[in-house]
Amino acid sequence: MDWAAWHDDYDDPASALARRLDWVRAAIRTWLETAPPGPLTVISLCAGQGRDLIGALAGHPRAGDVHALLVETDPRNAACARDAAGAAGLTGIEVVQGDAGRTDQYADAAPAHLVLACGVFGNISDVDVSATISACAALCREGGTVVWTRHRRPPDLVPVICEWFETRGFARVAVTGDGFGAGVHRRVLPAARLAPGVRMFTFRDRR
8 A cells, every 4th residue: 555645535525534534523623612721732643645734734723732753664755745744833843754553653642632443443453453452552642532433334333342441431422424434432431551562453455
């Protein structure tokens, strides 16, 4: 899979990816509007070109409050994210090219107010989805939010993903299924300890 070319579908407003991006950006803006005053921290796993967070923050009155860590393996996507953040004047965004599946990447950023796991759950095994949701209990602070996505192709894992979040200290805020799957869960328990040196997931060569 060419993960830079994979982003091209976002430029087609009729595509499921473009509709999903709009939904995720709206979820991020809703989080911003209800977040507590003061600095806000964000973690984005497999951030790609950062279109979700950067697009949601651009021009937003609270953009300056956000300090974000975007982790992306593909060097082209990471470079695009850096360029887009710079063009939008978002000085609080750090883009790291590295393995987003390892907990060590997030040691200095967790627990965060917002965790983005978009474009992740459809590209990893079910076992790894479960492990990543367990890790979100440490990546996300109490009262924080996780925004996630997953396709609805059979077998539809979205109901199971919701169950996994909700049995691990998260409450459901929103779930959609309009040609794509996406959800928002809020952490209702204190953040767990982030275990060092743990592999949460390994990306597979599929959408």
